[in-house]
Amino acid sequence: MATASAVFPRHVPATRARARRKPSLRKFPFENFILFGLALAFYIVIANFLVFRMHYMIDDAYARTDNAFDVLYTSDPHLGGIGFFWPPLPSFLQLPFLAFNGVWPALVGHGFAGSIEAAAFSAGTAVVINSGLRWAGVVRAMRWVFCLIWVVNPMTIIYAAQGMSEAMFVFFFTASILVFLRWSENRRTSLLPLLGVLAGGGCLCRNEAFAVAFLLGVGVTVQTVRNGGRWREVETELLLYALPAVFVTMLWIGSMAIIMHDPIYWLHANGIGSPSQAAASVPAAGPAIAHPIAPPDPNAGTNRLSAYGLIRFDTYREAATFILGHSLALFPAVVLFIGLVGARLLIKAKRVSGIVLLVLGASIPALDIFIIRGGLAPDIRYQIAIIPFTFLMAIYVLRSLGGRRGAILSTLTALGMVPALAVSTLLTAQTLSNPALAPQEAPLYAALVAGKNVPQATGQRNKIDIGAEVTPKILALDKDTGRILCDSTTCFPVILNAPNPKQFIVTSDEVFEGAAGQPQVYGVEYFLVPPPTGQAAYDRLNVLYPTLWKDGAGFSQLVGSVTGDPMGEWRLYRITGPTGRG
Amino acid sequence: MAVVKKEDHAVARLGELLVRRGAVDEAALSQGLARHRRDRIPLGEALILGGAARQDDVWNALATQWGCGVVDLDNHWVDPAIANELDAADAIARRVLPIRAREGVAVVAMANPRDPWARAYVEEALGMRVKPCLSTPAGLRRRQEQVYRQQLTQHSIGLLQARDPESSAHITLSLAQKRLLLVVGFLCLVAIVLAPGTFFLSLAGAVVTLYAAIVMFRIYVTVRGAKSVDLIEVPREDIEALTDLPVYTILCPLYREAGVLPQLIKACADLEYPKSKLDVKLLLEEDDLETLDVVFASALPPNFDVIVVPAEGPRTKPKACNYGLQFARGEYCVIYDAEDIPEPDQLKKALAVFRRSPADIGCVQAKLNYYNPRQNVVTKWFSLEYTAWFDFFLPGLVDLGLPVPLGGSSNHFRTQLLRDLGAWDPNNVTEDADLGMRLHRAGYRTALMESMTLEEANSDFVNWMRQRSRWGKGYFISWLVLMRHPRLLRRTVGGRALAAIQLTLGGTFVVALLNLLVWLLTLMWIMAQFNVIAFLFPNGIYYVGMIELVFGNFFFLYMGVWCASHRRSYDLTHAGALSPVYWLMASLAMLKASLQLVTKPTFWEKTVHGLYEHEPVGPAAVELVGAASTDAPGGD
Known part of the structure; x- marks a missing residue:
């Protein structure tokens, strides 16, 4: 028979076990x-x-910045201003940067x-x-x-x-x-x-x-x-x-x-x-x-x-x-x-x-x-x-x-x-x-080879430069700083360079369609319209009033025009009567 | 006292004595010896735990061996005054009970009169010489329970309150909090009278900000947790390498749960842990006669210890656990609910984690889920929610080093640390979450291990409401307790943890409650577009609120699918899509909780278990489930 004795539990030095964490894929090296x-x-x-x-x-890049700008800085700041011409994420993610526009205007300009x-x-x-x-x-x-x-x-x-x-x-x-x-x-x-x-x-x-x-x-x-x-x-x-x-x-x-x-x-x-x-x-x-x-x-x-x-x-x-x-x-x-x-x-x-x-x-x-x-x-x-x-x-x-x-x-x-x-x-x-x-x-390659900038090398200016040039002239025509309505798909270089973008009613504003039909009701004094050629033929004002650029469509009076190639001659019309679209 | 025979005394070997007396046969003795060597426990205990011998026979044999008699404490007068000079928990742990004292000599019943440490302890505590007498451990324990009843009860109710009253929920609001509430209320009234527009606008802004913070926090923590890098995995070979297993105490509070007793016994029997090292404490309530009858009529395994908790003080699970903890023999302990089915190797895994981890690991939490997810739509939602909580959210909190609200069961502790912390708060109805916070405050971390315990999901709506409202109430009370001294708390746990506490404890409750109001406002806006709603939500607030509404709701709905996939419970995917109904249920439960917060803050609404009529399957076999929103405190 085996021998036995009454030995009560006692501490025995532990054989330490190993335990490991799951292998991590999280570590971002x-x-x-x-x-x-x-x-x-x-x-x-x-x-x-x-x-x-x-x-x-590239002009489209500038337009994307404009979409984001419309969300924050226009007369009717709202998320819908992000625009729906393109998928919205590129513009949407620019919003945080645009908040610093006051610190560094080039972010927008x-x-x-x-x-x-x-x-x-x-x-x-x-x-x-x-x-x-x-x-x-x-x-x-x-x-x-x-x-x-x-x-x-x-x-x-x-x-x-x-x-x-x-x-x-x-x-x-x-x-x-x-x-x-x-x-x-x-x-x-x-x-x-x-x-x-x-x-x-x-x-x-x-x-x-x-x-x-x-x-x-x-x-x-x-x-x-x-x-x-x-x-x-x-x-x-x-x-x-x-x-x-x-x-x-x-x-x-x-x-x-x-x-x-x-x-x-x-x-x-x-x-x-x-x-x-x-x-x-x-x-x-x-x-x-x-x-x-x-x-x-x-x-x-x-x-x-x-x-x-x-x-x-x-x-x-x-x-x-x-x-x-x-x-x-x-x-x-x-x-x-x-x-x-x-x-x-x-x-x-x-x-x-x-x-x-x-x-x-x-x-x-x-x-x-x-x-x-x-x-x-x-x-x-x-x-x-x-x-x-x-x-x-x-x-x-x-x-x-x-x-x-x-x-x-x-x-x-x-x-x-x-x-x-x-x-x-x-x-x-x-x-x-x-x-x-x-x-x-x-054109970039050509400009680099020529040792000039792109507008100099190609003779074609981008919309940043055009906007910077024409905007002061257009605003100078608006002597009473009245509200201007324009389609931002074409006039965005002007809006981005305007010191007070709230002066404009743009496409993404909820009241745009109403204001385009009844400008007096919405306090709009001017229509800004590009020549109805190329893409500008689809400018909303040109679509609504096909003869607006040419002769004021019978309800407005030409205040002045500003030419900024290659965008052509922009015309600012003062609203003088009902548009007939009420 | 038993008569000692001379020939027995001369042999003085336990095994031979027992065989000679016919208490064990040779085969059983061989098995007992094998267990004695393998588990490194006394032979007598090995025989008892193996079912080969009765405790009385073994202790009679020991009495013979040691040349003394066995005292029958059931029929022996004990002087309560001298007995209560010892700390009850210490006396229980050392298995001693002073019976009487006279002229500087105390007669002390001991389970092992040759234990020098126990003897020295008594001598030092009483300041007397000890005259030991032998008693069977079971008899000793029964008598201790009677003699120390008052002390044990006081201890289980008032330990935390005595040690750290500011951490105890014996009062819901401190005086300072009451004053602050009055001041804030008064200022709100003044603001409503003087500038109602500004006030309600600010309120709307605050609500939207709170939502934003909670939604972002939940998403961030969940995504962090999805990588599960901080779930500690214990490989099989590491488990097999464990050779020196300490005594492990399992605390099982039962209240009106006689029906699940067989399941509990089976679950404990299935645990891969030497029975000799497993100290199972069934904690029964004194007035729960039905369960008491069933338990005492059952043939419980020898390592099961039935403890009857006096029906005094708060009638809560933490009080029962505190009571039972004083009887715990284990170096480690764990709580299992009555219906729990833990993975068989869970104790060993927890042990391995404790041994591997630094000393600041205060608790090892296993994951919880349900064995009846497909019972009905409520259990489906609940299962998905639990997966989100235990498989995503809690791992995320651990990963970020934030305080972890513990689940109600399967949390493993070092017993001594638990005692040092004042154990559970008997006045808190989510004592688990509260303990997790106190662990963090004390500088300990919680580890999550890759081991599952399956519970019974609440399948009955009313029952579910009771449970959920208790959780909500408990979370908010825990938050109130923590916020008695917010600056001190920040200094102790840091700003991040403080913010997490706001969002996890207070935020969960408040947002679930606010959901009702926000949904109502949304519905009113959709139906009638009241101007007052438009006023409350100007552009800035509106956009943030809209983003929360759209992205937050999408995320939590999406979590349902994610959890179903995570747990490979693909048949729960559809239930995940209906989660908004579940969120509404949760909000209604919070409404109930908020009422109870005022009327009966410490009232423990019992969750009925045993509603699942089929045979539950264990974690190894069950095809587990997964989750919807993430506001489950967990546990019962």
Whole structure:
């Protein structure tokens, strides 16, 4: 029998157990802060140079600043003033900057708020690319080489300095696809809301993003089904992804329905197949494209460019040739990387995410091919996504080579990719110097070569300069500082440069339509109207009163006119009688 | 006193004695010896806990071994005066009970007369020489419960109040708070008379600002928590590496819950922890005859200890827990509600976390969820809400280093620390949240571990209202208690934590209450567009309010889908879409809570359990659920 004794519990030194925290994906590496800071500083310096020294600013960027300005500073400050001509996010995010307009008027006067915003998003894209490469297992030095190539790409630089939607769209495009690739691999639930937010963000800054968002949803569905998910799971995962995007889109559409009385106003206003713009585009056979900064040729009957600055093709084949030509000219390495992805798809699994990636990349050119049949401005910037798409393909290939476990292999492969990306970047520069391919960007190149600023080099001034010049003259005509009504889609350079913007009633004001019909009721004394040619033919006053610019339409008296080329002769009319639209 | 036989005395080996007397057989003894070596517990206890021997037989054998007799305390007079010279909790922990004293000698009943520490303690406390006599632990405990009843009750009711009255909710409002309330009320009246427009406009601005702060805080914390980086995971191999398990006390308060007793026994039996080291305390209320009958009629495992809590003072769960804590033998302790089904390895996980973590970890909280999410729409909503709370919001608070309102069960403590902190506030109806705040104030952190306890979701609307209104009331009372000295609190916990306390405790209650008013105003505006509403919401206030309305509501609705996906409970997704109905229910509960706050602030509205008629499944098997809004304090 075993022996026993009554020993009561006693303390025994512990064998310490290990407990560990979940591996963290949260840590935002310090290098990302450094990268963001450096890229942002670089882009701000470049923006400063382009905007203030080169006087290079695409007019649409200026108009976006005006939309934000209308929210805060017009006679009727309200959020609806953000405007619905374009997706609203680029303007919306400028609002915090515009609050400092009093401190630094150039934020509005030169649209520099938009430049800062674009610089931040471009720097953010660099961080996204760095994160993707880190995920792919590429060593830091090689990551920074990739990021450098990205940051110095001329197309990236130009649109990091312009308050357009490009930088923002590229950020959302790149980040959403990268998150999709990560989700496809690890299926972390928390990535789907992030994916949805990014896709929704893209939809709020560019129309093409709707296609991307839709295809991402298809990708989520396919991945879930392939993973054995049943209908309820597919439904939940799809909702988790899609709700943020649908929510913000519905919010935007709802706002348009309430404010503009047209839920798809931006489609009608901005020209994706809109009747007005389709009508304004002119089909033709010739390949020549006029300089869009120059005034559109109203008699352009022999080329594809309309008086409205749009282009239209008769067949999809022609449209495809045009769009793909732009894409390849912008970043030729895309072909090589499509080949690499294709090769990986043939060799290894993870096919679904690779196929979805290729489809996503193809979606934007495909959409543009579809749209351009109806009429589209022939701007190469519409194909800017081809550059981050190439980087995303590189990340996909590198990740599929082993990720963190195959750091050497992925880094060596990355090394092999560098020449292709670098050479493509040089070719981007060459393409942007070609006015036939890059009509909006080539003047900058020409100006740099000539050692002048853009207006001097091209003889064409941008609306910033024009606004600064004509506004004092127009206001000088308004001797009693009476209220002026004008359509801000055309007169925004005047409003932005006016010392007292509350003097104007603009399109986004709730009373605009009423005041345009019964100016006396709303205390409006003047109508400011541009000549009814080109885009200004769609100025609201010109639409309501087709003979207003010419003869005052019988209810007003010409006070004076101010000419500011290329915007033509602006006329200020004093209201003298009923308009007949009561 | 038992007669000691000479031949037994000569053998003096417990196992042989017991076998010779027929108290155990050889096989059982072998098993007992194995357990004795494995768990490093006395052989006698190993045999008792293994069900191989009765306590009386073992202690009789020990008496023989030690050459003394066993005192039958049930039939022995005890001098309460001398007994109460000892601290009840200490006497219970050391298993001693002074019986009488005479001429500098105290006769003391002891479960182990050879325990020098216990003997030294009594001698020092009484200032007398000790004459020990042997008593069975069970007999000793029963008698201690009787003799120390008054002291134990006083202690469980008044410990916190005595140690730190400013942290106790024995009064709802301090004098200073009452004065402040009067002054603010008076100023509001004056403002309403003199400048009603400005007053109501300011009020609207304040409400919108409060909403904005709470919505942003909730979203931020939830998104931080979504990454779950601060959920401590304990791998299986780490659990298996634990070799020196201390005694672990489980406190199980039961009140009118006889029906769930079998489930509780099973859940405790399923715990992967040596039974010899598991000290389960069933805390029953003296007047709950139904449960008492069932419990005493049941064949409870040997490591279950039934403690009857006197029906005196506040009739709350924290008072019962405080009472039971004084009997706790464990180095660590945890609370489980009667219907809880913890993951079997939860105690070991908690232990591993405590051992791994720095000493400032005061509590390890396991995640809570429900085993009956699909019972009806209320349980679906509740399950989604709990997922949002325990899987997103609390991890976010931990991640940010903010005070964590503890869940009502499955919170693990170092027993001594809990005692040092004054244990639970018996006057607070959300004692769990209050304790979380006091832990933070005392400089301790709460860790969240990746382990699940399943509870029964409230499936009955009225029952749910009772529970939710109690939570709301308790949260607000906890906030009032903390805000007695806001400047001191800020100095103690810092500005961030102070802000978090406003938004988590006070804000949750106030916003849920205000929801009713805001929804009413929105409805009135949609239907009739009253001018007064337009006046209250000029552009600035309107935009902020609109953003809150649209984005806040969307976010909390979206959380329902997120939680359903997070827990892979895809069939709850649709319920998440109907969450606004649940929010309305929560607001009505807060309305009820606000009334009770005035009429009966410490009244504990009992949540009825056992409404789920099917066999619940444990965390390992259940397909867990997930959440909607995030205002669940948690626990019962």
